[in-house]
Every structure is written in structure tokens, then in C-alpha cells.
Amino acid sequence: MNLFKNFLFELQEITVLVFRAFTSLFSRPRYIRETIKQMDIIGVGSLPIVLLTGFFTGGVLILQTYPTLQYYGAQAEAGRAVATSLIRELGPVLSALMVSGRIGSAISAELGSMVVSQQIDAMRSLGTNPSRKLVAPRLIALIFMLPFLTVAADIFGLMGGGVVASTVYGQDYSQFISSVRNGISIQDIIGGVIKPLFFGLIIGSISCYKGLNTTGGTVGVGRSTTSAVVLASIVVIIVDFFLSKALQTILDIKPI
Amino acid sequence: MLSPTAAEETILEPETNSEAIPTDLEEAVDQPDRIIPAIEFQNVFLSFDDKVILDGLSFTVRRGETKIILGRSGGGKSTIIRLILGLLKPDDGQILIDGEDITDYNEEEMMRVRKKIGMIFQEGALFDSLSVYDNVAYRLHEQGVEEEEVEREVRRMLQFVDLEDAIDKMPDELSGGMRRRVGIARALVGDPQIVMFDEPTAGLDPPTARTICELAIKLRDLQDVSSIFVTHEMKNLEYLCSEYAIVDENGNVVFEEEGNRLCIINTEIMMLREGNIIFSGKEEELFANEDVYIKRFITGK
Numbered sequence A: 001m002n003l004f005k006n007f008l009f010e011l012q013e014i015t016v017l018v019f020r021a022f023t024s025l026f027s028r029p030r031y032i033r034e035t036i037k038q039m040d041i042i043g044v045g046s047l048p049i050v051l052l053t054g055f056f057t058g059g060v061l062i063l064q065t066y067p068t069l070q071y072y073g074a075q076a077e078a079g080r081a082v083a084t085s086l087i088r089e090l091g092p093v094l095s096a097l098m099v100s101g102r103i104g105s106a107i108s109a110e111l112g113s114m115v116v117s118q119q120i121d122a123m124r125s126l127g128t129n130p131s132r133k134l135v136a137p138r139l140i141a142l143i144f145m146l147p148f149l150t151v152a153a154d155i156f157g158l159m160g161g162g163v164v165a166s167t168v169y170g171q172d173y174s175q176f177i178s179s180v181r182n183g184i185s186i187q188d189i190i191g192g193v194i195k196p197l198f199f200g201l202i203i204g205s206i207s208c209y210k211g212l213n214t215t216g217g218t219v220g221v222g223r224s225t226t227s228a229v230v231l232a233s234i235v236v237i238i239v240d241f242f243l244s245k246a247l248q249t250i251l252d253i254k255p256i
Numbered sequence B: 001m002l003s004p005t006a007a008e009e010t011i012l013e014p015e016t017n018s019e020a021i022p023t024d025l026e027e028a029v030d031q032p033d034r035i036i037p038a039i040e041f042q043n044v045f046l047s048f049d050d051k052v053i054l055d056g057l058s059f060t061v062r063r064g065e066t067k068i069i070l071g072r073s074g075g076g077k078s079t080i081i082r083l084i085l086g087l088l089k090p091d092d093g094q095i096l097i098d099g100e101d102i103t104d105y106n107e108e109e110m111m112r113v114r115k116k117i118g119m120i121f122q123e124g125a126l127f128d129s130l131s132v133y134d135n136v137a138y139r140l141h142e143q144g145v146e147e148e149e150v151e152r153e154v155r156r157m158l159q160f161v162d163l164e165d166a167i168d169k170m171p172d173e174l175s176g177g178m179r180r181r182v183g184i185a186r187a188l189v190g191d192p193q194i195v196m197f198d199e200p201t202a203g204l205d206p207p208t209a210r211t212i213c214e215l216a217i218k219l220r221d222l223q224d225v226s227s228i229f230v231t232h233e234m235k236n237l238e239y240l241c242s243e244y245a246i247v248d249e250n251g252n253v254v255f256e257e258e259g260n261r262l263c264i265i266n267t268e269i270m271m272l273r274e275g276n277i278i279f280s281g282k283e284e285e286l287f288a289n290e291d292v293y294i295k296r297f298i299t300g301k
Helices: A002-026 A032-071 A075-116 A119-125 A130-167 A173-183 A186-212 A217-251 B006-012 B020-030 B077-084 B107-114 B132-142 B147-160 B176-188 B206-223 B234-242 B283-288 B292-299
Strands: B039-048 B051-061 B066-070 B092-097 B117-120 B194-198 B226-230 B243-247 B253-257 B267-273 B276-281
Touching: A002 A130, A002 A186, A032 A075, A032 A130, A075 A119, A075 A130, A075 A173, A075 A186, A075 A217, A119 A130, A119 B117, A130 A173, A130 A186, A186 A217, B039 B077, B051 B077, B051 B092, B051 B226, B051 B276, B066 B077, B066 B234, B077 B092, B077 B194, B077 B226, B117 B176, B132 B147, B132 B176, B147 B176, B176 B206, B194 B206, B206 B226, B206 B234, B206 B243, B206 B253, B234 B243, B234 B267, B234 B283, B267 B283, B267 B292, B276 B283, B276 B292, B283 B292
Parallel strands: B066 B226, B066 B267, B117 B194, B194 B226
Antiparallel strands: B039 B051, B039 B092, B243 B253, B267 B276
16 A cells, blocks of 8 residues: 555656646746757767667567568568567667666766755755756757657668678568568657657656655665666556557557 | 944943944834844744654844854754755744745745855755856856856855865865855855855864854854854854954954953854754853753763
């Protein structure tokens, strides 16, 4: 019962935090420069790991599925298999997990150590609202940049798949590309870009909340960082399931 | 305000200056804001879960007065400061700043009140990612003040804490004492009339601690600032209660000890124990107090 109460309480606090951050956007001061800086850190900074993740995920998908498809004589459709699973699921989810590991931990550690060293109190006593100055720019940057990262990961994933298909299994590039083109529909792409918007919100709100609610000195910073990453990753995966179901219905995506 | 306030001299030298008292009173009536206390607590209760932190606390800090708050760690000293800044809300009772009831103010309304208050944190609480210049200029940058004026103000403040050389350094290049002095400079931007010190000398060597106390004395005697000074170091108490700052003929600030002629009356001590005030009064009264707990606190044994 206590666990349930805690869950509801945290949910309420996170909602309030997000609400405050978003309502602060409608009045001055707005921290545009800070937002752009965060976009640089979150977007450009995360690009290498997201691209690498995408490339090798695409590669391994081909590596594992190609022999099976070949068994049924359907190796021409290998590109289709990679494209569907990457763009619908793996691209958004893996990018979100990588970003939650890299950025979620950084945000909660940064905010957490600011709490512990009283910098948040100092900020408030100097007349700045932390949800305006710290939370809003990070949330906006995450929500804005994660779809781009996802698209980049998708593209590199397809490239990884193509490279493995041709070098390991000797498939022709043009065959791979045309199979990819047949495999993806516009609904897949829209769905694959809508998901990261939600994931960005989840990662940003959980890591900001955990960071700002750090207690117990430097040990507490470690604790809140860990719990931010773990919680954000789990919530991303759970929400992904329901989001997929909802998008299937709303966008009327065909199963194949 | 060049001497430790005119009122003190008149009280101590009534025979030479007997007309001064009604004049002062008239002046006070002419300036109603001098009568309204800078900070007032009315029966403030606060508890976390089952632990009572403040148990019906009432006190006032007058204009130009320094209130030293003594008490053991975890005795609610820092809580009082957080309540004044509105970082915490009391369970019951009222808190007044300049006669304005801030108890039910929301965050936006508090932002306005906080502009009147300068806050000095235990370890300085400087923003790690900003240089000394940007730290001190923080409040002005937030208000969108022109850069020229910002620079003038930052230099003036760093001069006040004697740290002009450190203007381009980052906080992690500074020593503990320097960090705190930068913290003081940052808090004093905009000349707040209320300044709060939260254990500003904890962990500092005696000469540096003395410098911090001198800054507090200068603020009190030369700038008419009302302040709360939370500490548990008896040395600070001695400095603040027995010395005053004046400007000599050459324009230098000098510190003089109270003696037979003058007695500092604008500094009071308040001692807390488990959320209650167990002592309130002057330094001399504190040292004369017979209470076992207070005696033990002063001597440490």
C-alpha cells in the first residue's frame, strides 16, 4: 500500500514539475540561450553513441535474420525486416535508452549536486525559478532533439544492415534498398517520430525530478542518478508497448 | 550612518545630549518604515513528520539590527532562514518581512520579496559553471541590466569583499574563504536591506573567519543593514557584539572595540533549543546566564 502511495505521490510531483516547466514558457524570462546550449549537449553530444548503436543494431538484425529468411528463400525481403523493426521499434527505443543513460544520468547528477551544494537554494534566493531556468530548457531540448537522434539512428541502422547484407551474405545493394523501400510506409515513419517525443518527455521529467529531489549529500547524488536512469529506462520500455498499440490503432498501421 | 547609529550614543550619553531623544523619536515617526521590524516571526510552528523543528517561535529583527542565532546543529537555525526566504512554509503562524505577511505567498510573489534579501550560504553555494564575475553578476544578468552597469556593480562588490583579483577565476580555483566572500558579494548586489548569514565561518581559519565577521560589522554599522547571523562559534559572537566599524578622517574603515563610552545595542543574541527560544538578549546577559545548558554551550564543557 505504501509503495502504491509513493508511486502516486511521485507521479503527482513529476506532473507538477512538468506543468510548471511548460507554463513558464508562456511568460518572461525565457532562457533561449540555455535551451540551445542544452540542445547542443543533448543532440549533438549524443549523436556518436546513437549512430554507433543504430549502425550495429541494423547490422546484427541482418546477421541473425538473413539465414532464416534464406532458409525460406525470402532473403530478398531482408531489408524489409530490418526497416520495419528498426523504424517502428528499435530505433526509437534504443535511442531513448542510450540518451537516458547518457543524458538522464548527467541531468540528475548535475541538478542533484546543485541541490546538495545549495546552489538551487541560492538560485531561488536570487530570484530565479529553477523549473524555469533548469527544467524547462532540458525538457524542451530533449523533446526536440530525440526525434532527430532517432531518425539518424534509423538511417545508420539501415546502412549497417546494408553493409552486413552485402559483405557477409553477398546481397546486392540495390536489392536491399528496394526491399527497404517496400518495407516502410509513411505511417511507420510518423509513428517512429512520435514515439521519441514521448520518450524525451519521460527521460527529461524523471531525471529532473530525481535530481531536484536529491537528499543525503554526495551519496544521494549517486542514488538519484542511478534511480533516474533505471526508472526512465523502464518507463520508456513500458510506455513503448502502450504507445505502439495506440499508434497501431490511430495510424491504422498494418501488421506487416 | 558613520557611527554605530545615533541612538546608541544618545542612550549612553543622556546628560550631554538630552534633547536628542525626542528628535530621534520624531524622526522615527516621520519614517514609519523604521518602526516596522525588518523581520518578524509570530508564533511559527514547523514539523517534519513527527519531529517538531520550530515550536511556536516569535521574534523580531529591527531595522539595522543584527540578530545572532545560536544553537546546536539540527536545532532549527537554518530552518528559520529557509522560512524567511520562503524556501519552506510554516505549518502555522505568520512571517512578516518589512511588515508584509509572506506566509501564504506563492513562488512568483516570493521572487519579489527575495529581491530585498541577500542570502549567504554555508559553503558559498557558488554556481560551479559560472565564473566569479558571472556569479556576482547573476542577479543583474537575470534582470537584463546593461553590461556596462553590471561590470561597474560587480567590481564595486568585489572591492567590498576585497577580491577584485579573482574576477575571472572559476569557483573551483578559489579557497574556501574566497568562495564565501564571493558568495557575500553576490548576495549584496542590489544593496539588500536584509542580509542573512548561514554559518558563514564554519570550517575557516581564524583570520579568514574574522574577515567575514568584519564584513558583517561593516554592513551593520555603515550600511544600516538588518541581518540574521547563524553561527555556533563563540569567537564570531565576540567580534560582532563588541566591535563596531567607523570611517576615520582618511576615509578608511576602522574597527573599534566598545568600551566605557559606547555599548553596542544593535546586536542581539537568540539561542534555540529544540525549537524554542531559551535565551534572548545581549552578549553580557548571555555570559552572565546561570542556565546549565547555556553555560555548557558557551564553554563547551
